Amino acid sequence: MKMTQSSWRKQGAAIATTGLLLAGLSACSSAGSDSSSLETAKNSTVELSAQPNEAAINLLPQSLRDRGYIVNGVNAAQPPFEFFDSADTLTGLDIDLANLIGAALDLEVRTENAGFASLLPGIQGGRYDLAISGFGDTLERQQIVDFVDYVELGTSLMVKAGNPTSLSMSDLCGKKVAVVVASTQIQVVVPELDEACSADGKAPLNIIELPESSDPVVALASGRADASLINTAQGAYMSSQQPDQLELTDDEQVHKTYVGLALPKGSPLTQAIAEALNDLLANGTYQELLTKWGLDMMSVDQIVINGTKD
Template sequence: MTAAATWRRAAAAAIAIGGLAVTGCDGGGGSQPRVSATAPSVDAALAALVPAHLKAKGKVVIATDASYAPMEFKDAQGRIVGVDVDLGEAVADRLGLDAEFKDAKFDGIIGGVQAGKYDLAMSDFAATQERQKAVDMVTYFTSGSAVAVRSGNPDRLDAALLCGVRVAVQAGSIQAEDVKNTRNPKCRAEGKPPIPGDGDKFDLQTQVAAALLAGRVSAMIADNVAVNYAVKASGQIEQLGGSYNVSPSAIVIPKGDGKLAQAVQRAVQALIDDGTYGRILDKWDLESNAVTTSVVNGATS
């Protein structure tokens, strides 16, 4: 098989990982359902906190990178579905708004929120102190990073020892930052070759998986939720070692819009308290990633 054919086959497998050919966490075939586990009613007290410009248009525009199953991906009909979609729609409903999800490149989403292109962003963003300098973040989930390799670990890699190994990461992700700011400085300090190029960077998580499946890289580092989903969906990838750097994930909100941040945080907490949140995570088999309390700007690192 030619290199091009191998790449095309791997890309097709990665599309399947994205949700177009995955049986899914609910055990059925085809696309994932878009409707959340329950439809919570509008909370008048929370709706009163919604800024006037959002009330006027009656909806909230939410940016997401629809290549990150199961958090967000496109189903067979091209609709954006996933954990964040179900949760985002439930939050918007509590606030008396419709939710409109916009597919966007991950590394441009925060800038888009800052520029007013999007009202919010939900794409499993890790809450970090650095990001909180640019935007406000409402925590709603926990996740970490994980290393994945092709099944059988043909290159006999160790998740903690990737110096000199070609590794795929998504551009703008905390995993890309981890390679550049933590892993490679450690490699150099130990006199070992760094991960080339601070990692092979791709715009989409499906492209990261495709590069690994095609053998263009020997490993990938991604959010542990995405790695777990890719393992189940492809049958050709395995996680190497455990998860690390587990931290809160957060909804991204324009910096200083305290009223909106308060409304979103209180809506998330209400969903947690009444069980809607738990039912949504249960639908996607992600109960272990649940939080019991939502806070504004709760980064731990």
Template sequence: MKPIRLLAALFLSAAFAVAAAPSSALAADADSGALKVATDATFPPMEYTENNARTGFDVDLMNALAKAMGKQVQWTDIDFKGLVPGLVAHRFDVAISAIYITPERAQVVDFTEPYYAGGLVALVKANSPIKTLADLNGKKVSVQVGTKSVNFLAQNYPQVHRVEVEKNEEMFDLVGIGRADAAVTGKPAAYQFVRTRPGFRVLDEQLTTEKYGIAVRKDEPQLRDALNGALQKIKADGTYAALVKKWFSSK
């Protein structure tokens, strides 16, 4: 084959390989040192913004995992309800945002090993007549769209009048101004709110006890395994325990 034709054939072969490669693979090749991670930073103490910077347990944990993997984190902010669809659509590689591991979600995405135990609780005003979970029946309860709270209340507390909002902080605001009698949300966020805002309390009885996991696509088992390995590493070297103490020691 003549040199010019040989070069042309090699060029076409390379072009075809690039065109045929999955977009996620191309993105990884272009920026192999970056891990694209999405979160909804409105859920303190798990993830939130302070002084225009992301902070929280999940944020610190993800940064520690990435460091153990030799990668940098490239963050994307997105509403909670868009985390799983965005992950499936290859908008990012990982989703961490106090996501409960549920059978329904596990049908669509893969999860790492659980990294923290939480559960749903009810938050009310300190002077509220609501004392038990049964007292929620017939009351207005605020919940965040896209979270397990919505379906859980619909299935287990059908007499509750759900008030669905987009952002986590809106749930608490509605309770504060009296437009909702209670808010059902994750345990860490509820206790964080009570610590920082007087005049509220959390019911003693939890609605559920569940575990948080980091979500990845089902076609990325290597990434899931790498995250699990990094989690084991930071637990072994004391990093994980230090983060738990930093964010939850006052409970």
């Protein structure tokens, strides 16, 4: 059995930003029913494991089996998907998922941290064999990578605690809204909201694009932004850790879509990973993983490839 515990390395200023954010997160307690679930998940010591899956391994090319490892790219500023904990250890749902995939394929997983916007180019350029970093599966992204979709997730609106200006998803026209560059929110959700503003004769959203997934929290806290469009799982996690500073509005999630791990177009890994994950779903390990991180609401009934069709 090859080693499957992810190795990792820090890169640049992104880690400094993440470290400051997580220091603030760990100092706060959770509140409310959803928050309690997420807080429990954050402190969970549940250990998950997988056995080598011969059907999935047989789908791998011999060259990859001989190499013995795969390189996984992440942006470790996206709790609860991937982040550095108080012990400076890379953790999160996607990190556990990568290790389970490695165990099922009998391959070591070497995880590298990088800026979110650099991950898909890294896939295209051959730096990474895959990237598991909370990617929304969109038709635009399917033009350059393939996705193995493993959860379903939408976008929510995050504001300062107490929502002092009573914002909602329907009245963001002209407001300063923080989003992460290259995210589903900027690529899909913002154009839809801008179109609605235009139809009502109102100004478009005043978008503040930021490089790291933790940056919208800082923008909100400093008053630079009025609100942030954020994936629901990440927003729920962050607001549960800083209930005196952040909250999600009562709006329904918008643009609920598949989230997938990204691979090069036509990669032989794609079918092998889909086979491994469907087996983990069938034997209950997949559900245990989501429960560990308090993300049961994101579960799917089947692991699919490029599930977004329109």
